[in-house]
Amino acid sequence: MLFTSYSFIGFLAIVILLYWLIPRKARWVFLLAASICFYYQSGKTNLLYILATVVTTYIFTNLIDRNNTKEKEYIKANKESLSKEERKAYKEKQKSKRQKLLVASILINIGMLAVVKYTNFTINNINSVMRFFGSGAHLSFIDIVVPMGISYYIFQTVGYSIDVYRGKSSATKNIFKFALFASFFPQLVQGPISRYDDLAPQLYESRKFDWKVTSFGLQRILWGFFKKLVVADRLLTAVQTIISKNDVYSGIYVLIGMLFYAIELYCDFTGGIDITIGTAEALGINLKENFIRPYFSKTLKEFWNRWHITMGTWFTDYIFYPLSVSKFMLNLSRSSRQKLGDKIGKRVPVYTATIIVWFTTGIWHGSSWNFIVWGLGNCVVLLISQELEPFYKWFHSKTKVQGTRIWDAFRVCRTLLIVSTLRLLDCYRNVPLTFRMFASIFKNSGEITAKNWGALGLTNFDYGVIIVAVIIIFVVSLIQRSGSVREKIYKLPYWGKFCIWFGLFLIVLIFGQYGIGFSASQFIYNQF
């Protein structure tokens, strides 16, 4: 069920209406049923995957929790009879048991994710290696469909398992409540990746209907539709043409494609998240923000703190930090300091952990080498920036550019250019081709002709709509810096509010790319 389909709009209207009408205590059960319905629509077999995740995570987290309780009770009961060493040994033993349970839970779920997402990628690589060595053997690809949103719900439940292991969260005893946390339908499509402590209490809590909150949710959904249908789906044809006909559209067109894709991806992904967060908000549930005006970032590091935030923090909390404090890393740190000296040696474990995180980020985005190179490309730029930090400081101290608007604008444009250049790997999905297309920018190729420009599939009217819409989004982003735009609109007189929201509705209705002849496209981040 696509977010931009009539069926989703109808489904949403029924869910919101019934949710506020039924008794408060039954609301979480209703949300679970709605989530199952929503997921069932995307394919019956998909339900089996999410069911497996729910059941295994529920069992293992409860075993971990029980072990924790058992440990506490045992220590309490034998407080006086156990020596300090015996207590420590007992705790170590129990911790090791919990660790094994956690590893089993993670292996099952990440294993499932790996099988559905990376089996064919692995087969492809094995075949390439065999070809390289002149072997005639060839493994066949398997026919497997990646279930919708599998990365999101597995990451969410793995995060929960780790939180239970760390004692940050206690394991829920009600499997149905846990199932709702794992399958809450708005975030199944493209995140955000929620944390148990943030989301679960809100899902089970009984709330009073608040028209302001629900209407804010609906407004956010409308804003998401505006970005997705008016801008992203309008630019889609041009972006696809530039990418697919790369023999015609090289040179300057690659730059144009970078700009178009930057706008398309932003409007597609943030539009989808607006619909997600708006849907939850209409039900009185607050999801974590996933974007904070990312294109206003002055550095790549800042960009990643503002773009797909929940994914970034997930990787930091559940991969980077555990990895940094792991025994392996501590040993590596020690030996590298001894061999390479403090200055270089202390960087080795940080670099290693960073590279692993970005490799994982890359492969999470897609099971192909272009995504891995993209992830590592981001990593390289980030590490170089980090290393150049003293130089920047020196430069800023020698010049008076820091803090000026022109310098800030330059940095924002530079960051966007770096992000867009790296995204070429996402566009062309082929590493050598991406480098060739990037190189073509510096050659005198891809002349803009009326024929080529016209063949991008956009009319002058379309360009007009895109320019106006981008200006609207830009202005809204500027206003957002001083607080919620919806709050500001809420304070306007009734007819002012009415004109703004009805006007936006009409813009989506008239200028949206939907219906016969358009077939609103899948959200780009659905596939993860």
Added chain:
Amino acid sequence: MKAKTIKTILRLTASIIVVAFVLSFLTLLLKPKFMTGITEGAMIAEFYKEEMCHDVVFVGDCELYENISPITLWENYGISSYIRGSAQQLIWQSYYLMEDTLRYETPQVFVFNVLSMKYAEPQKETYNRMTIDGMRWSMSKVNSIKASMTEDEHFIDYVFPILRFHSRWSELTNEDLEYLFTKDKVAHNGYYMRVDTLPVTSIPEARPLADYALSTNCWDYLNKMLSLCRKNNIELVLVKAPSLFPIWYDEWEQQIEAYASKNNLKYYNLLEDSDIIGINWSTDTYDGGLHLNLSGATKNSIYLGKLLQEECGVSDHRGDPYYESIWSSKIDFYYASIEEQKIKYGITDSKDDE
């Protein structure tokens, strides 16, 4: 508190009115008008402006609305008739148009052109819209939509046409403003007139088919037509219009003949009778044999009118002041259109006489 509630209710009511008004206006603006160019899209809706006194109502596709002239039927036989036809009108659409017609009048005869028996499945969304959008809302329209929708279509697009036609915002022309609230008459009791000529030069060869059996779905609707007519004491007449293409296979002809014979229906294959009708494929078609022009449609109507009067007993209303008053204005419009088209296609009377 009370004043606040009243204020809220008033605001809400005013908002609903504004929303309804703006959306209605935009729907009117964005819907295609079909006043110039492809005028077939406006024909189905024209029926509702009629004085409901038709003895014969034709239902079917372009083979009817381009090949039969109700004005000729009136002038020569005093037959009051109307064609409820549209481009590639499928059999279920014809059936629901029959049902729809019965909401307004009960003709003596329904004439159905059998070519659409060849289409077992919904075909093109564009044609669906041209047939269905013009219908007034009723269960017949609802059922027609349900039966006609292609895979990509949604029922809601018919309920709110703005969802379908919103993308026309960049194609709006003066025609959309000119015909925003009123429409001109484009057809002559459902007849789409063409006075120009394009002789038949070749006919595409008939491709052998894997299966010549007409589909069960189509037979079901033909049975429904028959039941509907019998229930309302209306005679159902089947015709195959004189068009050389699309090919009408002998195997299909045999099945229709057998059905007509089994159910005691009149079936006129006017294509087979085209020599008797006097159709000259060099002068009587405007598109190389697919459809007849005015000259061909006149000949065809004279032939069919005789059959309807002699074999079906359709009344001659000439001389009846009520009918005369209705048809005189139609005749004026008809001849004015002929003159208009002659100018449009550069046809002089002398050349025409030749």
